[in-house]
Amino acid sequence: MKKHYHQPMSANQMAKFGGPTTFMRLPALETPEGLDVGIVGVPLDTASSYRVGSRFGPRAIRAESTPIRPYNLATRLSPFDHLAVADLGDAPINPYNPFASIDSIEGFFDHILAAGCRPLALGGEHTVTLPILRAIQKKHGPVALVHVDAHADVNDTMLGEKVAHGTPFRRAFEENLLLPERVVQIGLRATGYSAEEFDWSRKAGFRVVQAEECWHRSLAPLMDEVRERMGSAPVYVSFDIDALDPAFAPGTGTPEIGGLTTIQGIEIMRGCRGLNIVGGDVVEVSPPYDIQSITATTAANLAFELLCSFVDGGVR
Amino acid sequence: MKKHYHQPMSANQMAKFGGPTTFMRLPALETPEGLDVGIVGVPLDTASSYRVGSRFGPRAIRAESTPIRPYNLATRLSPFDHLAVADLGDAPINPYNPFASIDSIEGFFDHILAAGCRPLALGGEHTVTLPILRAIQKKHGPVALVHVDAHADVNDTMLGEKVAHGTPFRRAFEENLLLPERVVQIGLRATGYSAEEFDWSRKAGFRVVQAEECWHRSLAPLMDEVRERMGSAPVYVSFDIDALDPAFAPGTGTPEIGGLTTIQGIEIMRGCRGLNIVGGDVVEVSPPYDIQSITATTAANLAFELLCSFVDGGVR
Amino acid sequence: MKKHYHQPMSANQMAKFGGPTTFMRLPALETPEGLDVGIVGVPLDTASSYRVGSRFGPRAIRAESTPIRPYNLATRLSPFDHLAVADLGDAPINPYNPFASIDSIEGFFDHILAAGCRPLALGGEHTVTLPILRAIQKKHGPVALVHVDAHADVNDTMLGEKVAHGTPFRRAFEENLLLPERVVQIGLRATGYSAEEFDWSRKAGFRVVQAEECWHRSLAPLMDEVRERMGSAPVYVSFDIDALDPAFAPGTGTPEIGGLTTIQGIEIMRGCRGLNIVGGDVVEVSPPYDIQSITATTAANLAFELLCSFVDGGVR
């Protein structure tokens, strides 16, 4: 199939508030064939521990992506000049059965990856990263991981369950989906059930960057270190919006104070430029807890910044 | 083109909060060919007199239409078994130039009507009904009108302007777009700039049903009278959501207390069954003033009820 | 001083959302001389028992009064053609000292009444009616009362205090500010601290109309009875917005379900036409608990309807 560089619908063609509410008003396609990157919603939220509602995350992020224009004025880059991108709709999930949902999500991403298309997922809660990583592993083998989050998400179980939004990276580690020495967790903070909670990650070989390490400074130097650590390995980028402080991202399920600023979030996404990115996600946007859609707006723009870093994977 | 009876995407195929945000998750088509009814958004709000924001009305109504299922359990009717219906997207408007917008809206509806497709429009503010009626008149000649509203919208001018959301039916009358004896205005109330404000409508031959006439009662008997008045004439149905009391429809530009209940709104829409409906609209939904989308939900359901009344036009 | 019939600023002079935020954009005057009716804000809320915030009630009601036009289209009456009306600003209150506030409010109304001006007050919580009635009594002697409310407000004390928003009519009765046989309390309901709570009112000679008596019907017949009971006595009308059901008036301090509809509120205000009204108030609007200002909008319109009933006091 001949590659077509789809352009977002322009506000000079249709006012920003009109037209379809696909991601950036890109075409809605039913098949990933011929695409470099596919935007996918994963509206699962049934495994959240506190506030729910991220099932409406993909819809809200897409709606607030509509005013984003194609050129990134800081980096002077338009991903749509370099990548064939479209919106592939939502992965099928079953809100009544979280276990079945995990499987159907994996199948959906298998299909996308089989076509040589890199997925950029919009959550949904963080549980969805597990089936995506399972599909990624089948395609690429274990991957490096840039994981931005308030929480390490490496619990063994939650209320006895193995699959919940606080466990995906423990599972991923156990299932050899990750290259542990090339996992970086950024923004971890807050409270836990033991004093050593973050030490599991460290023992697993992950680089843990607690939020305190990020306070009052640019994260550009940190991203230099991250890129060095990642090398040319295939990388997955998973951005839990609760990495940001609730002032910047109130619409999320388990807000934790003292988090990153949006600016730091942008620095992380831009700092991924040059990595060999094979997929990524922005998760845990919960619209019923959002205010005037600022969290969705932030997530949409961070997804766009990440998309820019998909360009020329491995070349900086 | 062979007619295809499109069905809304079922929640047994994709959970209600997933999938496209077209009206009822119907297919998004680019052409009206082969359709009986086309859903069209008209996101114009630049001629509002008080609160604005109805430019986001079509988007919000579509979003909240997604959980509506195809069968109307009160009337046991599914419009999709009888009519080929799809979502035709938004009419092009120019938010910087209300005058140009009026013309581009008319052109968009000309195109739909030329294909033999009946339009069901989602506003946007009430000004949009004027260009739609102009297009309708070219196809059908002057039409009967069921106009549900808190305001008569028959001002000559507003701040000197001929085109504004309080003037469309004065213009329509002047331009012979209407059959005056077959115009009914339901729900009028509140305050004005002269004691005789509603008398212009009466002198024009319209049947004026002030809100007070509707208080504390079913509107089914009124709709019997309306159907008799309309006879077999082609009918346009224009429902300004501010006809409803602000308790039922807070998200609108010029709320007026003492209005209809949602139940009365349903009675009106169902009471249009049997009319020879050639088009209709639900307008003035202003999402920034809505609360938890209840106005958009109400508008979406009223549009669905109206769609049901499009079935077997003229047969009851 | 020659009487001047001030007109609200017209939307044909200044768009509705511009201009001053006095009541209906009437002139702001510093003195009541020459006025028939003075609009007064009373931003006291320190004696509320549950939710607070009605200190912002006058500001919000005035803001939402700006789109009201001068002619009442149902009654075809403009109060401004018959009465000299202006906005007299706010009564001085002291948020740190409820006791001192009661006195300063009384003084402010003394001054208005001394000029032969009838006050129409915007609350503020219901405690404010007590000092107003004290001032009224000095001018007019004991008065008849149309009291619309979810609560009887006839507690002896609240947490031991004589002055609180649940006690004003007990105090007024004790101080001979009222003509008990000409007191009507409409809309009472909900729960209390004894089974006989409303019987105090009945024993005092008041006519108690519990909310249940109002359900599912027009209140026009009740108002016929009320006017007969009032005769030509001077009448004060006190409308606590919590008389309305929370669906119609969520922005209030002690919402009670099962209340009046806005339509019934309008019927009460219009039903006061012909009474010898010497003053009135609309109280307990709490903007921080309001949603999209619908409670303030409702209060503004009810105040306008009451103002219409000030015309030709005693003549119907």
Place this chain on the structure above:
Amino acid sequence: MKKHYHQPMSANQMAKFGGPTTFMRLPALETPEGLDVGIVGVPLDTASSYRVGSRFGPRAIRAESTPIRPYNLATRLSPFDHLAVADLGDAPINPYNPFASIDSIEGFFDHILAAGCRPLALGGEHTVTLPILRAIQKKHGPVALVHVDAHADVNDTMLGEKVAHGTPFRRAFEENLLLPERVVQIGLRATGYSAEEFDWSRKAGFRVVQAEECWHRSLAPLMDEVRERMGSAPVYVSFDIDALDPAFAPGTGTPEIGGLTTIQGIEIMRGCRGLNIVGGDVVEVSPPYDIQSITATTAANLAFELLCSFVDGGVR
């Protein structure tokens, strides 16, 4: 254990906004021994089909129950003079495993019922009624049912699942938890996946009262019929807050327009007086979609009205 008639904490002891946020500020007890009625929260929402969030329902209903006073002024009854009532906290649920939750809920209610205590549950979504009915059946055998809801909740499956918030009464029927001829479903409306959706209920022997049958009228006559149908059978009362129109109860997961008024809700609850009530619930309150807690306030008051009808079960 000697029965103790617990009284709600009085606002004359502690201001309404202080003190514990148990139901009506009743004592929080850990055991049902010696109680006539136990208030129980069931914060499960993982099987909702559209909007989620009812996991916070019990917390919100309790918070807004704090200003309710013990005497019902319409019925002059205080349930606390006749019944030993306390708040038993929340049933244990597992948000990551809906299937396990159903079982743990049943166990919790088994324990309450074993003590001779009648449960009054606060949801959570409607799925929770199934395990409660299972527990009820073990104690009382099949029961009569007053089911107030916008939806019949008698689907066979949802997305293939047997347990979801649209299926509990189908399961209850199949498991012989109900006396079908003594089941009444009130308020049904809206849309479905077949024209005959409500006919399953009718064929099962249920009395179906569609919302249209309730419009514009008091439900007191209907409740006379209901009481006659119920006779002296043990009755469970299940009130889904979405039975009410969204204007009255916006904070719910699947709002449907054209519903009951709050007043009709009160009439239903009061109309249950005299039935042999063995348990009941108020479910589907979703606080993240609520506005200024009016849905929670309504649910709290309806639960109180239902509690009043627990008094002298079978005696009217």
Place this chain on the structure above:
Amino acid sequence: MKKHYHQPMSANQMAKFGGPTTFMRLPALETPEGLDVGIVGVPLDTASSYRVGSRFGPRAIRAESTPIRPYNLATRLSPFDHLAVADLGDAPINPYNPFASIDSIEGFFDHILAAGCRPLALGGEHTVTLPILRAIQKKHGPVALVHVDAHADVNDTMLGEKVAHGTPFRRAFEENLLLPERVVQIGLRATGYSAEEFDWSRKAGFRVVQAEECWHRSLAPLMDEVRERMGSAPVYVSFDIDALDPAFAPGTGTPEIGGLTTIQGIEIMRGCRGLNIVGGDVVEVSPPYDIQSITATTAANLAFELLCSFVDGGVR
């Protein structure tokens, strides 16, 4: 006319939530004669590209200015001891005709400037700066400009229109209203329709300070540079509230992430002290998208800080 140094109404005279809602409760005057600075609302929002509602900006900013006290505790300066300031109300605009509005705004500012009064405008969207600059130019000739904004607003056209909220500074440049070498644009960022979008400004001679240049640092040094660039030229200061990050100013029409902090906004306003300021504005506050009025509060305080910098223009 003798100059009178009007003082804001003190909270020791009237509680902060009472009194008029003019800017800082200054006197409302109808004429600029004798004033040094006049506060003017410009409630135009019809040329916004995404979210609307800034027509209510002046009203909201004034309301939230009421608790500001006259002395700036950081700079120990009260503008009211040095400048005769009053609130001149709103410029006349026509919401149905943006083109006519541009002209009527210009006329209103002509009148103010003719009296020797410096305008401090409250928007309204950014289009309003164009007619103000036209009026300023007639009085002062081309001016220097401190332009704080997320967007350069130098588009040639938007949907073919020359006048829209993304074009005013292109027009101003073309019409020689500006001294290009003394134009500074601070805070620019986000996305555009070409990679070179900010280069137009640079080619025009403007100093462009992209947001990235501002991240993680004080803007006091930048303002030193700005003052040097401006010299003694007459300066206009235009502050688009969307310069701030959405966390600090959510209530605006086209929010862009990664913006300035409020602290940086204060630094800019204080850093203008010593410039020869001939006028200024704070624009694009959109109350329907605001949350708890924090954007309006911020705008009111920034306007106050700017007013402080009007003192002793040119002297530092």
Place this chain on the structure above:
Amino acid sequence: MKKHYHQPMSANQMAKFGGPTTFMRLPALETPEGLDVGIVGVPLDTASSYRVGSRFGPRAIRAESTPIRPYNLATRLSPFDHLAVADLGDAPINPYNPFASIDSIEGFFDHILAAGCRPLALGGEHTVTLPILRAIQKKHGPVALVHVDAHADVNDTMLGEKVAHGTPFRRAFEENLLLPERVVQIGLRATGYSAEEFDWSRKAGFRVVQAEECWHRSLAPLMDEVRERMGSAPVYVSFDIDALDPAFAPGTGTPEIGGLTTIQGIEIMRGCRGLNIVGGDVVEVSPPYDIQSITATTAANLAFELLCSFVDGGVR
């Protein structure tokens, strides 16, 4: 009484959104005997100068404390392993009588302190710190004070009243409740009624840290200075949530722009570790002005951070 180290209810026992809404789901005790620290709500808000509603602060802070887990992952400390902590409910207040409330609050804290229990209070408005300090002084003599606030709260009177939320530290100074040389006020800013407003504090010997001194930097070095100044004196920590910028803490009564970040708030609380803390408070959280409870969430976490600093008082 044997000391019992109560643990918060674990989310592995009961999902976070279930269970009691005491602080961190600690036991609710009726007596302070045997406790090291008692959490106390003080729901007084009747002496606020602008926005009210902090009476609901304790309830909201407790609700949002429920997801906090016991271990502080930055400091690796769990206060519950070292201190016996429980929730002592609310101090009795009288919303109709601020003067009586001040006395009843003092009595409640006398009782707690007499048991050797250190109080950690949740406001309510800042007036409540005065009676707490009075009680503290009786137990400990004059104390050092870490006062974090946007306002100095050292007015002599407000509208003539000695007791109001802007006066407590003036009163405390006059009554010798403080060690003036060991008082630090952090975060002061905004506007006042004289240029010298903060100089009173300085003259009294307080260390005043204006907000500007805190901008763009870590407060860890400041806290080093604070600890040195405090030495081993008994210290009270009073944190007014309006010290934070409105972006971080919108839900408060008198928001002032340009404030501290949440991160700086955490630094202050953690920086108190090692002080000899005898009590503390977090005040001025106003839930009706909060958005999605982020202010309450922030306050709950800051209270937890402060609680951690109660451990090993005087040892670092």
